[in-house]
Amino acid sequence: MKPFDCIIVDDDEMDRLMVLSYAKRFLTLNIVGVFDSAEKALIFLETNSVDVAFLDIELKNASGLELRKKALAIPVCVFISSHSESAAETFELQTLDFIVKPFKFPRFEQTVKRIEEFMEIRTKVDLFEASLGGDTVYVKTGHDQIKVKLHEILYLEALKNYTILVTENKRHCVLSNLGEILLEEKFNSFLRVHRSYAVQKQYIQKIGSQEIELNNNIFIPVGRSFKDNLNLIL
Template identity: 40%
Template sequence: MSKHTCIIVDDDTVDLLMNVSMVRKVSFLDLAGTFSSGLDAAHFLQTNKIEVLFLDIDMPEQSGLELWSLLDPKPICIFITAHAEYALDSYESAAFDFLVKPLKADRFDKSMSRLQDHFTLREKSGLFDQFLGTDSFFIKEGHEQQRISFKDVLYLEALGDYTKIVTTQKNHCVLSTLGSMLSMPEFGNFTRIHRSYAIQRFFVEKMTATEIVVRGISLPIGRKYKHNLSLQ
């Protein structure tokens, strides 16, 4: 299993040590450094590329949200904070996950399982090969071609330079940003509801002012994307 570099940023010494202990147990992560301030982490990231960022939000001088907003390119970010009220802001920022202190082992393990799935999908990521009219398309996955029908695509999820295609049968990953995919005429039936998500309206089971439920899966609605939806 390939290793993926990460760093941890937390101004609380006890929390930082706890986070280090848990991250070091994750077999596919390689801890490249720990930092007690966002400014120190930002300086490190100017000359070092990492893949995963475990980031506290409430820190002096520069908050985790401020640091995250300044990073380009952005690694995968998992916010860790004692303040659950930051959850909406973290989802708006397209973070991978949001963990509340004190960290619970089962919740952390679930997040790491999702992270491993993400890397597995990314390693198998394909490229669009061809569109078949407006009904389906092929993507390359390794040495194989997979045919995907648009009617089976529940939603699209942004994963940095990649996009996860979530279907009724399985998930796929393509080397294309979500924005690039949505600019294609073939994806004209998809509605962007969040920086990280786009849906097909006919799969929507429930809609509120803050979330949409698609086949039992709750997806957040970004504040600046509400105009794309008819919310009563």
């Protein structure tokens, strides 16, 4: 996989160095700029294009949110901030992930895997078409159509404008966002439990305050704004 050109924008020197040290552990991340303000980052972006931006929210003068609004052409944006209450607002700006400070390397590694998966999807997207009947949908890859049985899908995972249909043995990437898919009548057996996840109700084994356990020891996070959905099945 070709390395992704990345920038880091954070006005806290220790936080910048930590993100930089974590990013350098991955061959897929090529750091081309590290900045302590949105203004400096925007000057750089006038003559350079990047694939990934790691942004803090609170910056001197212009915020990370303002920077993102002016740099929506960057395919992947990850906010790294101690202000978790701003997470919902960032996702309205085509944000792929939100990391809450303080954090450790495993959390950053999880984000990088998400970035790699998303970028792979961008280069090879399967087209999604609902079937005309029965317990099936079709995933179109090139000239071929793969039939996927709805009852075999464990959960759905959102990646910006794409959705991953996860079965026990395979992950199907489709060009349709999670909200659009859940509006389809065929998917009424799925319950949205997080901004990025919807689970098949029949596979829920245990419901906790912060996560759901599905079959095969699969754990899905529960978003605070979606907890009321779980009350419908309790």
